[in-house]
Amino acid sequence: GENVEQHPSTLSVQEGDSAVIKCTYSDSASNYFPWYKQELGKGPQLIIDIRSNVGEKKDQRIAVTLNKTAKHFSLHITETQPEDSAVYFCAATLGGNQFYFGTGTSLTVIP
Amino acid sequence: GAVVSQHPSRVICKSGTSVKIECRSLDFQATTMFWYRQFPKQSLMLMATSNEGSKATYEQGVEKDKFLINHASLTLSTLTVTSAHPEDSSFYICSARGEIGNTIYFGEGSWLTVV
Numbered sequence: 001g002e003n004v005e006q007h008p009s010t011l012s013v014q015e016g017d018s019a020v021i022k023c024t025y026s027d028s029a030s031n032y033f034p035w036y037k038q039e040l041g042k043g044p045q046l047i048i049d050i051r052s053n054v055g056e057k058k059d060q061r062i063a064v065t066l067n068k069t070a071k072h073f074s075l076h077i078t079e080t081q082p083e084d085s086a087v088y089f090c091a092a093t094l095g096g097n098q099f100y101f102g103t104g105t106s107l108t109v110i111p
Numbered sequence: 112g113a114v115v116s117q118h119p120s121r122v123i124c125k126s127g128t129s130v131k132i133e134c135r136s137l138d139f140q141a142t143t144m145f146w147y148r149q150f151p152k153q154s155l156m157l158m159a160t161s162n163e164g165s166k167a168t169y170e171q172g173v174e175k176d177k178f179l180i181n182h183a184s185l186t187l188s189t190l191t192v193t194s195a196h197p198e199d200s201s202f203y204i205c206s207a208r209g210e211i212g213n214t215i216y217f218g219e220g221s222w223l224t225v226v
Contacts, residue, residue, distance in 0.1 A: 034214070034215070036217070041202075041220070041222070042219055042220060043115075043117070043204050043206075043217040043218050043219045043220040044155070044204070044217045045217065046214065046215075046216060046217075049214065089154060089155070096143075096208055096215070097143070097160070098157070098160070099145070099157075099215060101154050101155050102154065103153075103154045104152075104153070104154050106152075
Protein backbone atom coordinates (compact mmCIF):
# COMPACT_ATOMS: atom_id res chain seq x y z
CA GLY A 1 0.00 0.00 0.00
CA GLU A 2 0.85 3.65 -0.02
CA ASN A 3 3.24 5.11 2.56
CA VAL A 4 3.28 8.83 3.21
CA GLU A 5 6.06 10.45 5.18
CA GLN A 6 5.87 14.03 6.41
CA HIS A 7 8.62 16.35 7.65
CA PRO A 8 9.24 18.16 9.87
CA SER A 9 7.09 17.02 12.77
CA THR A 10 7.35 20.43 14.40
CA LEU A 11 8.12 23.79 12.87
CA SER A 12 8.46 27.23 14.44
CA VAL A 13 8.72 30.38 12.36
CA GLN A 14 8.62 34.09 13.05
CA GLU A 15 5.53 35.93 11.96
CA GLY A 16 5.96 37.09 8.39
CA ASP A 17 8.42 34.36 7.46
CA SER A 18 7.64 31.43 5.18
CA ALA A 19 6.95 27.86 6.24
CA VAL A 20 7.52 24.76 4.15
CA ILE A 21 6.27 21.27 4.93
CA LYS A 22 7.29 18.31 2.80
CA CYS A 23 5.71 14.94 2.15
CA THR A 24 6.91 11.94 0.21
CA TYR A 25 4.81 9.07 -1.06
CA SER A 26 5.65 5.61 -2.26
CA ASP A 27 2.95 4.66 -4.77
CA SER A 28 3.61 6.34 -8.10
CA ALA A 29 -0.02 5.70 -9.07
CA SER A 30 -1.36 8.10 -6.41
CA ASN A 31 -3.02 10.99 -8.18
CA TYR A 32 -4.56 13.31 -5.61
CA PHE A 33 -2.74 15.11 -2.83
CA PRO A 34 -4.71 17.26 -0.36
CA TRP A 35 -3.45 19.27 2.58
CA TYR A 36 -5.43 19.70 5.78
CA LYS A 37 -5.15 22.13 8.65
CA GLN A 38 -6.28 20.94 12.06
CA GLU A 39 -6.74 23.31 14.96
CA LEU A 40 -6.77 22.01 18.48
CA GLY A 41 -9.92 20.04 19.24
CA LYS A 42 -11.35 20.39 15.76
CA GLY A 43 -11.60 18.30 12.66
CA PRO A 44 -9.17 18.78 9.76
CA GLN A 45 -10.06 21.41 7.21
CA LEU A 46 -9.04 21.14 3.56
CA ILE A 47 -6.83 24.11 2.70
CA ILE A 48 -5.44 23.22 -0.71
CA ASP A 49 -5.07 20.21 -2.96
CA ILE A 50 -3.29 19.22 -6.12
CA ARG A 51 -3.83 16.54 -8.72
CA SER A 52 -1.14 14.61 -10.50
CA ASN A 53 -1.57 16.44 -13.79
CA VAL A 54 -0.50 19.73 -12.20
CA GLY A 55 2.90 20.74 -10.86
CA GLU A 56 1.95 23.72 -8.74
CA LYS A 57 -1.15 25.36 -7.34
CA LYS A 58 -1.48 28.60 -5.42
CA ASP A 59 -4.21 30.14 -3.33
CA GLN A 60 -3.27 33.50 -1.84
CA ARG A 61 -0.56 32.81 0.77
CA ILE A 62 -0.70 29.05 0.35
CA ALA A 63 0.88 27.02 -2.43
CA VAL A 64 1.48 23.36 -3.09
CA THR A 65 4.08 21.88 -5.42
CA LEU A 66 4.21 18.34 -6.74
CA ASN A 67 7.20 16.48 -8.13
CA LYS A 68 5.89 13.22 -9.54
CA THR A 69 9.29 11.96 -10.56
CA ALA A 70 10.68 12.29 -7.06
CA LYS A 71 7.31 11.43 -5.51
CA HIS A 72 7.14 14.34 -3.16
CA PHE A 73 4.90 17.32 -2.63
CA SER A 74 5.24 20.36 -0.45
CA LEU A 75 3.08 22.96 1.26
CA HIS A 76 4.33 26.52 1.22
CA ILE A 77 2.87 29.21 3.45
CA THR A 78 4.16 32.74 2.91
CA GLU A 79 3.82 35.77 5.18
CA THR A 80 2.84 33.55 8.07
CA GLN A 81 0.45 34.84 10.70
CA PRO A 82 -0.26 33.62 14.25
CA GLU A 83 -3.57 32.17 13.09
CA ASP A 84 -1.64 29.83 10.80
CA SER A 85 -0.49 27.98 13.93
CA ALA A 86 -2.01 24.50 13.75
CA VAL A 87 -1.23 20.92 12.81
CA TYR A 88 -0.99 20.31 9.09
CA PHE A 89 -1.52 16.92 7.46
CA CYS A 90 -0.72 15.87 3.95
CA ALA A 91 -2.44 12.94 2.27
CA ALA A 92 -2.21 10.88 -0.89
CA THR A 93 -4.78 8.77 -2.63
CA LEU A 94 -5.50 6.90 -5.81
CA GLY A 95 -9.12 6.99 -6.76
CA GLY A 96 -10.30 8.41 -3.46
CA ASN A 97 -11.22 5.10 -1.89
CA GLN A 98 -8.51 5.28 0.71
CA PHE A 99 -6.52 8.25 1.88
CA TYR A 100 -3.09 7.82 3.37
CA PHE A 101 -2.16 10.57 5.81
CA GLY A 102 1.20 11.88 6.85
CA THR A 103 2.06 12.01 10.52
CA GLY A 104 1.38 15.73 10.80
CA THR A 105 3.42 18.89 11.31
CA SER A 106 2.79 21.14 14.26
CA LEU A 107 3.39 24.68 13.03
CA THR A 108 3.89 27.52 15.50
CA VAL A 109 4.03 31.08 14.24
CA ILE A 110 5.75 33.31 16.78
CA PRO A 111 4.37 36.86 16.91
CA GLY B 112 -16.82 24.22 0.41
CA ALA B 113 -18.94 21.26 1.35
CA VAL B 114 -20.07 20.90 4.95
CA VAL B 115 -19.92 17.79 7.07
CA SER B 116 -21.63 17.93 10.43
CA GLN B 117 -20.78 15.63 13.28
CA HIS B 118 -22.84 15.19 16.43
CA PRO B 119 -22.36 15.19 19.33
CA SER B 120 -19.16 17.20 19.58
CA ARG B 121 -18.56 15.92 23.09
CA VAL B 122 -20.06 12.99 24.94
CA ILE B 123 -19.39 11.34 28.26
CA CYS B 124 -20.73 7.88 28.89
CA LYS B 125 -20.43 5.26 31.56
CA SER B 126 -18.34 2.17 31.04
CA GLY B 127 -20.40 -0.64 29.57
CA THR B 128 -22.91 1.56 27.80
CA SER B 129 -23.16 2.34 24.09
CA VAL B 130 -22.88 5.69 22.40
CA LYS B 131 -23.79 6.77 18.88
CA ILE B 132 -22.04 9.44 16.83
CA GLU B 133 -23.66 10.87 13.72
CA CYS B 134 -21.98 12.18 10.60
CA ARG B 135 -24.03 14.14 8.08
CA SER B 136 -23.16 15.68 4.75
CA LEU B 137 -25.26 18.83 4.76
CA ASP B 138 -25.10 20.07 1.20
CA PHE B 139 -24.03 17.11 -0.87
CA GLN B 140 -24.63 13.41 -1.21
CA ALA B 141 -21.87 11.19 0.06
CA THR B 142 -21.82 7.62 -1.15
CA THR B 143 -18.66 7.05 0.84
CA MET B 144 -17.87 8.17 4.36
CA PHE B 145 -14.84 7.40 6.47
CA TRP B 146 -14.43 7.07 10.22
CA TYR B 147 -11.17 7.90 11.94
CA ARG B 148 -9.83 7.81 15.43
CA GLN B 149 -7.20 10.25 16.58
CA PHE B 150 -5.09 10.09 19.71
CA PRO B 151 -3.49 13.25 21.12
CA LYS B 152 -0.69 14.61 18.95
CA GLN B 153 -1.03 11.78 16.48
CA SER B 154 -2.26 11.41 12.95
CA LEU B 155 -5.66 10.14 11.92
CA MET B 156 -6.14 6.40 12.06
CA LEU B 157 -8.66 5.09 9.57
CA MET B 158 -11.13 2.77 11.27
CA ALA B 159 -13.53 1.93 8.50
CA THR B 160 -14.93 2.97 5.16
CA SER B 161 -18.68 3.27 4.98
CA ASN B 162 -20.57 2.91 1.71
CA GLU B 163 -24.22 3.79 1.46
CA GLY B 164 -26.43 0.74 1.45
CA SER B 165 -23.71 -1.80 2.11
CA LYS B 166 -21.63 -3.09 4.96
CA ALA B 167 -18.69 -1.05 6.13
CA THR B 168 -15.15 -2.14 5.37
CA TYR B 169 -13.07 -2.21 8.54
CA GLU B 170 -9.35 -1.72 8.78
CA GLN B 171 -7.22 -4.46 10.24
CA GLY B 172 -7.35 -4.50 14.00
CA VAL B 173 -10.66 -2.64 14.30
CA GLU B 174 -13.40 -4.69 15.94
CA LYS B 175 -16.49 -4.49 13.77
CA ASP B 176 -18.72 -5.79 16.54
CA LYS B 177 -17.56 -3.07 18.85
CA PHE B 178 -17.60 -0.18 16.40
CA LEU B 179 -20.87 -0.53 14.53
CA ILE B 180 -21.15 1.58 11.41
CA ASN B 181 -24.35 2.22 9.53
CA HIS B 182 -24.65 4.23 6.33
CA ALA B 183 -28.37 4.13 5.71
CA SER B 184 -28.67 7.18 3.49
CA LEU B 185 -26.57 9.30 1.17
CA THR B 186 -26.21 11.98 3.83
CA LEU B 187 -25.89 10.08 7.09
CA SER B 188 -23.47 7.60 8.59
CA THR B 189 -23.40 6.59 12.24
CA LEU B 190 -20.73 5.08 14.44
CA THR B 191 -21.90 3.26 17.55
CA VAL B 192 -19.33 2.36 20.16
CA THR B 193 -20.80 -0.62 21.99
CA SER B 194 -19.97 -1.65 25.53
CA ALA B 195 -17.63 1.28 25.83
CA HIS B 196 -14.53 1.09 27.99
CA PRO B 197 -12.22 3.86 29.17
CA GLU B 198 -9.67 2.87 26.54
CA ASP B 199 -12.24 3.79 23.88
CA SER B 200 -11.97 7.40 24.99
CA SER B 201 -10.68 9.30 22.00
CA PHE B 202 -11.39 11.87 19.32
CA TYR B 203 -13.50 10.34 16.56
CA ILE B 204 -13.68 12.08 13.19
CA CYS B 205 -15.75 11.33 10.13
CA SER B 206 -15.21 12.47 6.58
CA ALA B 207 -17.28 12.29 3.44
CA ARG B 208 -16.21 12.12 -0.15
CA GLY B 209 -17.63 14.87 -2.28
CA GLU B 210 -19.59 14.38 -5.45
CA ILE B 211 -16.85 15.82 -7.67
CA GLY B 212 -13.38 14.34 -7.80
CA ASN B 213 -11.77 12.72 -4.81
CA THR B 214 -12.10 15.63 -2.42
CA ILE B 215 -13.01 14.64 1.10
CA TYR B 216 -14.36 16.89 3.79
CA PHE B 217 -14.06 16.30 7.48
CA GLY B 218 -16.53 16.76 10.29
CA GLU B 219 -15.58 18.69 13.40
CA GLY B 220 -14.94 15.54 15.38
CA SER B 221 -16.47 14.04 18.50
CA TRP B 222 -14.71 13.76 21.83
CA LEU B 223 -15.73 10.57 23.59
CA THR B 224 -14.92 10.13 27.27
CA VAL B 225 -15.80 6.85 28.92
CA VAL B 226 -15.86 6.98 32.71
